[in-house]
Amino acid sequence: MSTIFDHLRSDDGEHVGYIEVVDDLFVPHDLLHRRRGEPMELDEAEAVLDAVGLRALAEDWLLDPTDGIGEPLRVRIQEVTRTHVTVAPTVDGAAGEVAKRIDPAASVTLALPTDRLCPVE
Structure with missing residues (x-):
């Protein structure tokens, strides 16, 4: 049996x-x-998580369709809790826009962990 604890x-x-x-x-x-x-010493595990930080919240992700048919949808993370993640599709903006826009009306909430989200390479 394993134990899992939060890292701050x-x-x-x-x-x-x-x-x-x-x-x-x-x-x-x-x-x-x-x-x-892989399994490592505690200080190493803490350093890995400190380096990863909150970057995932600012990155694009691909959401696999529920039925496995169709193309993955490019999304951004809106909210993460201990048990769920909410994502929304990105919207193509006008030329010259710097910030990514999302469509909050099309948000999807997934239970964690999930295999439906993949980082955009």
Whole structure:
């Protein structure tokens, strides 16, 4: 049986992931509960999560369709809780716009962990 606890970044106390205790080692998991490395020492696991931080919240993701038919949809994360993530499709903006826009009316909430979200490469 493993134990999982929250990891708060030491600089500012921000919740940036989870650490799973496996035997005498520690496995870092990001806010989306994705494993971010092999079992390691605690200080190494904390450093991995500190480096990952909240970057995932500002990145584009691909949402796989529920039925497996069709193309993945480009989305942005709106909110992450311990049990769910809410994403919304990105909207193509006018030429010259810097910020990404999303369509909040088309938001989708997924239980965590989920295999339907993949980072855009």
